[in-house]
Amino acid sequence: MTQGQGVSGLDFDAAYDGAPPWDIGAPQPDLLELIDAGGLRGRVLDVGCGTGEHALVAAARGFEATGLDASPKAITIAMEKARSRGHAVRFLIGDALDLARLGEQFDTVIDSGLFHVFDDEQRTRYVAGLKAATSPGGQLLLLCFSDREPGELGPRRVTEEELSASFADGWTVEAIDPARMMITRAPEGALAWRALITRVT
Numbered sequence: 001m002t003q004g005q006g007v008s009g010l011d012f013d014a015a016y017d018g019a020p021p022w023d024i025g026a027p028q029p030d031l032l033e034l035i036d037a038g039g040l041r042g043r044v045l046d047v048g049c050g051t052g053e054h055a056l057v058a059a060a061r062g063f064e065a066t067g068l069d070a071s072p073k074a075i076t077i078a079m080e081k082a083r084s085r086g087h088a089v090r091f092l093i094g095d096a097l098d099l100a101r102l103g104e105q106f107d108t109v110i111d112s113g114l115f116h117v118f119d120d121e122q123r124t125r126y127v128a129g130l131k132a133a134t135s136p137g138g139q140l141l142l143l144c145f146s147d148r149e150p151g152e153l154g155p156r157r158v159t160e161e162e163l164s165a166s167f168a169d170g171w172t173v174e175a176i177d178p179a180r181m182m183i184t185r186a187p188e189g190a191l192a193w194r195a196l197i198t199r200v201t
Contacts, residue, residue: 022183045065046066046109050113105135109130115142
């Protein structure tokens with residue numbers, strides 16, 4: 001993967017020359033609901049962080065936060081946001097399919113709109129990397145496109161069964177709930193799944 005190319009051959013770096021549909025300039029409301037309910041703990045990783053809104057929320061609430069994204073342009077914007085808001089966040093350019101390379105474990109991992117971009121082989125690699133980067137007992141907060149979303153525009157749809165199967169080994173799926181992912185091209189957002197998943201081994 002070349003720097004900035006992202007995953008599935010998509011050039012996510014180029015998307016930040018404009019306004020990507022997933023960049024709403026705020027945390028996703030359905031993830032913020034989990035955060036408000038005490039969903040953050042310990043060290044926080046926002047994987048596929050884009051311009052960093054979820055990592056910035058974690059930092060604003062006193063957590064040690066790291067954001068990782070393949071797009072140098074997104075990371076530059078995220079760093080500028082952190083400076084302007086006075087938050088200490090570590091932002092890294094990196095490959096979400098090689099999270100073990102970080103050599104670190106986090107107590108909370110946030111995935112807002114990343115899981116659904118992977119093909120089957122990448123999905124397996126990604127979940128293995130998540131396991132390496134999540135401490136035992138740590139939690140994954142995940143928001144992805146749902147198969148309930150009509151049409152074909154946008155990313156791959158994910159079924160509830162696919163989510164459960166992906167995290168069957170070494171994880172406990174605490175909840176998968178119908179949700180919405182807010183996007184700039186549709187004021188009502190897109191139908192999504194919100195999952196709370198715990199690493200157990």
